[in-house]
Amino acid sequence: MARVLTDAPSGTRLAPARAPKPSIGGRASGPAPSSRRGRRRGANEASGWQALLWLSPALLLIAAIVIYPAITLFSTSFSEYSITGIRKGDAGFANYAGFLSSPDLPKVVLNTGIWVVAVVAITILIGLALAQFLSKDFWGRRVVRWAVIVPWAAALVITSQLFRLLFDYYHGTINAVLLALHVIPKPIDFLGNPPLLMASMILVGVYVSLPFTAYLFVAGLSAIPTDVYEAARIDGASPWQIYTTITLPLLRPAMLIAVVLNMIYVFNSFPIIWIMNGSNPGFGNDTLITYMYKIAFKSAQHDVGVAAAAGVFNVIVILIAVIVYVRLTRTRAENPS
């Protein structure tokens, strides 16, 4: 995959990550002169009408269930609603003003920042190491890979429930093990103490994000041709030198995908915070997503308009975060320091 991204114009493959326009969209980078495997030879031109015929089922479904709710969300954010959800009229920017002036918002934004940065950064670091390890050939590797994908395959909400019990003050296995090993003198209230709760949620967030991230890096690693390593080894490079000067730069496209997707997923992550923070009142441990959900469906406010404003705000935040990250990596790639 990394190869795919760095080897420039191969067919309709999208702009490589380092190209001037690493658009998130799938812009075809022009016709392929000749693809390595020649498999784009059959790529014919087709008329827009033909395309519409083949794409219309997908387009219809997306228009009805993704685009339409997005528009609804937007228009809802400018409307006033009764507590039972009946539209009462235009609200102008009142919902946004209400959302932005909420006394809970600064804390929620801070929580979100900590949550996203910590989970993504730790996941990427451990994911790199784990991918290196999973790429090695050893007896039992298949079994290890199976074990690693379990948190990925299991429903997040179930894993969150499980960790709620594991971290429990009275009955939690984690406290029991730490006590038995004499690491701690008395049980720790992981879920009742805000900083510890955040740390516990981050741990679970990393745990469930690791399998996917590690597999992305395994795919990236497997795309690096082995002869590059042979050459470096012959030149007498140390393993660490090889890793930092060959592996990491060639992993950059996989890194970009891993960071961006993890940012989106972790930001939008709902069940971990919803479940593990479930027994705490107020908004002190919420992220923007769970905060929005509480405003919409759970709190006494039950204000659809404000919740919609929060939803629009969230979409903008994640969009900006992704664009900033993509731009930063692009500048770095263009002017290697």
Added chain:
Amino acid sequence: MTSTSVQSPSQASRRTAPLSAGSTLRRRRRSPRAVLLTVAGFIVAFVFASPYLVMLLDALRPSGEVLATPPRLLPKVWTLDAFVDVVSDPVFRGWLSTSLIVSVTSTVLVMLVAIPAAYFTARFRFRGRGLFLMLIIVTQMFAPTSLVVGIYREFYDWGLVNTYTSLILTDAAFNIAFALWILQGFFAAIPAEVEEAAVLDGAGRMRTLLQVMLPLTLPGVVTAITFTFIATWNEYVVALTLMQDESKKPLTVGISSYVTAYQQNWSDLFAASLIAIVPVVILFALIEKHLVGGLTAGAVK
């Protein structure tokens, strides 16, 4: 970025082959280093699997024992009561059937819309192709979570809250992207000559797709189906919002009611959880070897 992988899966999967066949590594298999790797491997495996082992152990003891202080690692009494409880509970069976109906139907729906789109974008250039692929990525970025308020308003206006239809449509729409990326990679990997022959023989494009391409890309189709099924099976936030009627909840939402402020039936919760998890873990393990190639496109979670 994400789209970069649009056509990479097949290629990446082809490239994994040399990795496992690394002959230099193979020769070292019985060296101390290899033993060390295996030992480290099992430690890693244990770290990843151990929370679920605790879950299994808790599901195998009487409910009261889960909350005993201090907790014991192994059950004092081994019992399958929790599993019997759960399976014989009609409410649980209702959740299970909702999950099955919703996941199967939405997976079928995803395949019906994604296969033609994936095939066409893999084979043809046309105006608006880039725009279409961009749209697909947008659906991935606007996860249902961030749009959930809008989704709820929409189905509320249409009177579809608490219906399978609403959940099936939502699950399907947000999973097109992933299926499309996987399928596209596999379709693009089949040389065009193969189907040109069929087209020359007079078969239409659709027949070529069904009779020539699908059989050739079966592993890709199976991977896409598995991914989609798992994603829909595990979906939580949309179901939590749309399905308030107890009998219409899927497993992910329903099983939380085993542990509430009023009752704490952890062994039932975990027995039900295992029934929900084990089949998808097995499915996932079966396609594990296609993961490296197939997942570059995006993610399940």
